[in-house]
Amino acid sequence: MPKNIEQLLSQVGLLPSESKVYLGALELGPSTVQHIAAKARISRTAAYEAIELLQKRGLMSSSLSGKKRLYIAEDPHRIVSYLKGEQQKFATTLEDIEQTIGTLHLMSGGIKPAVKVYEGEEALPAYFDQLAKANPSAMYEISNLDDVYAHLETETIQASRKAVSWKDIKTLRLLHRGEIRHRRDDVEYGMLDESFGEFHGDISIYGDFVSMMTFIGRPVVVILESKSVADTMRALFNAAWDRTRRA
Incomplete structure (x- = not known):
């Protein structure tokens, strides 16, 4: 039995046992399940199950010859008809699903945000790698610079920053607590006063x-991908930016 034909039938949706039974029955002509099972080299039980599935697909039929029930593989052209029917069903189902995408999103509460967490030595490089991949035209940051300088080596920060093409980021704004030690010409700075409360870390x-x-x-970095969350955080940043003194 040609292996490539079995594989082809499997690719169009038939189970391996169905492929073996169909091809075996096609070679044998009208036959009993015992003969078909022997030809396909599968158990009689598996042959019965495969025949039942093939009959539902319209690829096998049966007839009585005396007291014996014989099973017949339908003409191979039936496979083409079967596939065309399945293709039409798939196209209709796909169209129905596309029309219900909005409803499905509402049921799931919208698109779920993707969250990644990095810890230890990989945390800072992972943050800058993600920033480089995003390649944004604008970036807004809130940072406690005292924490940054107290817990991270300057060399570590500078090495990790090299992953980013900073010239492509046209707007860079930093709201900060603490002293600016390495001022950059491409960054706008805003000083957070005590009224904003105590915080540690960076957003x-x-x-x-x-x-x-x-x-x-x-060190821990949490990266969340969500347009709605990012838009909300930008709105909050802009509200704080309007209230701060430029550094």
Whole structure:
């Protein structure tokens, strides 16, 4: 029995046992299930199950010859007819699903945000790698610079920053607590006063991403991808930016 034909039948949706039974019955002509099972080299039970499935697909039929029931493989052209019917069903189902995508999103509460967490030595490089992949035109950051300088080596920060093409980011705004030690000409700075409360760590908003970092103890970076969350955080950042003194 040609293996390539079995594989082809499997690719169009037939189970391996169905392929063996159909091809075996096609070679034998009208035959009993015992003969078909022997030809297909499968058990009689498996042959019965395969025949039942093939009959539902319209690819096998049966007839009585005396007291014996014989099974007949339908003409191979029936496979083409079967596939065309399945293709039409699939096209109709696909169209129905496309029309219900909005309803499905509502049922699931909308598109779920993707969250990635990095810890330890991989945390900072992972943050800058994600920023480089996002390649945003604007970036907004809130940071406690005292935490950054106290818990991260300057060399570590500079090495990780090399992954990003900073010239492509046209708008860079930083709301900060603490002293600026390495001022950059391409960054706009805003000083957070005491009224904003105590906080530790860093939050960055860029594209559809929000990254949250803490450097006290073991460094942890949480990167969340969600347009709605990023838009909300940008709105909050802009509200705070309008209230701050430019540094």
